[in-house]
Amino acid sequence: MTEAAQDRGNDDDGDDELSPGWDAITAAMERLYPGQEPKHYGTVIKWMLGGPDPLDGVSVWKRMEPVPHWHYLSYGLSELYTKESEVAETSGYGFELTFRLACEPEDEEPPAWAINFLQNLARYVFKSGNVFDDGHWMTANGPIALERETLIRSMGFVFDPELPAIDTPHGRVSFIQVVGLTEDEERAGKRWDTRRLLDALQPAMPLWVTDLGRPSLLDDAEVRGRVEEGAAREGSSSGFLFTEVLGWETSKRLLRAPVTEITLGARQVDELVALLPLRLPFGRDFHFASRERALVFAHGETDSVSEEDGKLTLRLSDATVRELARTLRPVAGTYEVQGLGAVRWKVQKTTIRDPQGNVVGTVG
Known part of the structure; x- marks a missing residue:
């Protein structure tokens, strides 16, 4: 469970020296959204204290271009406070998750389900030790937003197009964006290559914004043609x-x-x-x-x-x-x-x- 906050969730004091990893991530977002205060949702009981949510928090920014959407960012898959892992060049798991979700221009609050969605993905990483990287995919075995009518039932993973990797005091951190896909788009990615599929979809999905109400982009003959030609030419990367x-x-x-x-x-x-x-x-x-x-x-x-x-x-x-x-x-x-x-x-x-x-x- 999370609660709205405008600070670092449960930090006992605001001394910046206590969270150099967190601060480095926030600085990267401030360069992208100068002057915009994000909505922050901090974890009530941290994972290290026995809480159910592995992320210390999720921040959300709103933007209008190229399409109105919420831009979510996780805090907790990298080392936010102290360096504990033995791999000096990488901070924690080496990445944080981002997620772009389409919204209406007048919306004032980001949907809470997306925060829980990111917590679930982080929980998978913490429990399995498996990490996400550019070009990976994962099926959801159902709608990514429970109790919503949507064809988006799978995910692709790609480097966030506006957030290059950063070096923090605890090592390097990449920003891996979760992209909602339909089941036939997932199959097309496996039959070709998920990263190349995402590139082929991007003209119809600017910044890879996830829209729960959209149809399959493969319904478009031009998009489908690009994907089929790529698979026939290069074969499948799924082994x-x-x-x-x-x-x-x-x-x-x-x-x-x-x-x-x-x-x-x-x-x-x-x-x-x-x-x-x-x-x-x-x-x-x-x-x-x-x-x-x-x-x-x-x-x-x-x-x-x-x-x-x-x-x-x-x-x-x-x-x-x-x-x-x-x-x-x-x-x-x-x-x-x-x-x-x-x-x-x-x-x-x-x-x-x-x-x-x-x-x-x-x-x-």
């Missing part, structure tokens, strides 16, 4: 896909070659068959993995199947990759790919759960 459902079993057959039956969840089938033709023909492997096992797709002049140390490797020719993409469907059932008789594919129905573990849908 990994995680799945909850993955297994295989190899059965020997009398007078015939063994057959390996691969089981996978229906939810990942569309992505798998879309990404393989954008990876293997470009000479790039693709890893399809669960927590326990890994299936590796690699390019080959001829098809082959091999298993070693719990990892199954399929080497596929271009023709087999195309046939696999035509054959496999996100519907429960068993599939056989022409020309790849050594492998049988079993697709299982899978469920989609929100961050709280509630079932929000099924595939297959």
Whole structure:
């Protein structure tokens, strides 16, 4: 939970020497918004004291150009007060989050859900140790704003276009902007490259401002054409896909070659068959993995199947990759790919759960 404040939340005194990291970040924002006092929302109980929110606070500025929007900034993913990490050149996790949210010119208060949204992203970083960087993406498994009708259900991450990285007394800090994406835009980014996708979208999304009410930008034929041409020309930079459902079993057959039956969840089938033709023909492997096992797709002049140390490797020719993409469907059932008789594919129905573990849908 946060509360509005015009200072540093719960700082006991205002001595600038106690928060050199904070002050360096604030100075960068003051250069962007000279003379504008931001709205600040400080954390009631800090994370280090057992509170639920990892960020010490979030500040928000309002601007009218190029479109009216709120500009949110996190405080707490970098080292604000003292240097504790052993990496001298980087402050904390090395970044703070920003988020630009479209608003009406007459709006006076920034939506509180966006503050909680940034806290949730920071909580993910604190708990997992995973960091965000320019060109990353993340799915939300639902609307990024709960209880809002919106197609924005995913996120891209990019260096904030107006905030270059800064050097603070505790190390370097980058400003990573969260950009709201629709589900088909997320898929397009994985089939090409998230950073290049964001560049292709920017003419229709100035400063990458997130607008909850917008349609998919891929509905625009010109934008969609740029994205499809880029993927066809350069292939996909996505070399990994995680799945909850993955297994295989190899059965020997009398007078015939063994057959390996691969089981996978229906939810990942569309992505798998879309990404393989954008990876293997470009000479790039693709890893399809669960927590326990890994299936590796690699390019080959001829098809082959091999298993070693719990990892199954399929080497596929271009023709087999195309046939696999035509054959496999996100519907429960068993599939056989022409020309790849050594492998049988079993697709299982899978469920989609929100961050709280509630079932929000099924595939297959």
